[in-house]
Amino acid sequence: AAGLCGHNNIHIDGHFIALGKKGSSVDLGGIAKGCAADEVIRILKTGGIREALVNLGGNVAALGGPWTIGIQDPFRKTGHYLGTIELFDETAVTSGSNERYFEKGGRRYHHIIDTRTGYPANTGLASVTAIGDCSADMDALSTAAFVLGAEEGSGLLKKYGAEGVFVLDDRSVYVTQGLRKRFRLARRSGTKERL
Structure with a gap:
């Protein structure tokens, strides 16, 4: 299955899209909720709404x-x-x-797949929260940053003008520079903040 992954397998010509390898498919699950949140915000703005909070389970748009x-x-x-x-x-x-x-055989397999290996990403991260202007972009960036790991992932967020909160498997928390004054660690969380 790993051989079917990758953007090089997608060919776009105007309004036509083709997949280069038999058995390939496109899964938009990584950005679908983000696109939906952006559309809800657009509709609210068009309707004259100036204050709203949209929560689509892991995707929050303000x-x-x-x-x-x-x-x-x-x-x-x-x-x-x-x-x-x-x-x-x-x-x-x-x-x-x-x-x-x-879980199988005492091992946990999560849903964020590293396309380089075909297995769940194993980069020492438990979660990544990306903060920025576009929910669809943050959907893609939070997943990509998770796959890359804290160091490379924070560089990716910075490249695209986003901020982030990285929770490592050892329960430590890394917060990017632009969020440090806005993020408040809960006292009862049992985690340690690394700034």
């Missing part, structure tokens, strides 16, 4: 603000927050290994 949102603690059940951040006309998207996975 219109106006500031809105204080929680960042899920990837080591606890849904609803337990690692920390909070304020959004103002921004979006926050989290990708992590804690929501969609299965």
Whole structure:
């Protein structure tokens, strides 16, 4: 299956798209919720709404603000927050290994696949939250940053003008420079903040 992955397999000619290898498919799951959140915000703006918060489960888009949102603690059940951040006309998207996975033979297999190996990404990260202007972009960037790991991933976010919160498997937290004044670590999270 790994041989069917990669952007080089997609050929675009005007309005026509073809896949180069038999058995290939395109899965937009990595950006679908982000696109939906962007569209909801667009519709709200068109309708004259100036303040709204859209939550599509891991994808949060803020219109106006500031809105204080929680960042899920990837080591606890849904609803337990690692920390909070304020959004103002921004979006926050989290990708992590804690929501969609299965266990086999004592090993956990999560849904974020590293296309270079064909296996779940194993970069020492539990989750990445990307913050920026476009939810679809943050959807893609949070997943890509997760696959790349904290160091390369933070460089990728910086390249595209995004900020991020990286939660490592050892429970430490790395917050990019532009978020350090806006991120508040929850006292009960059991994590250690590395700035």
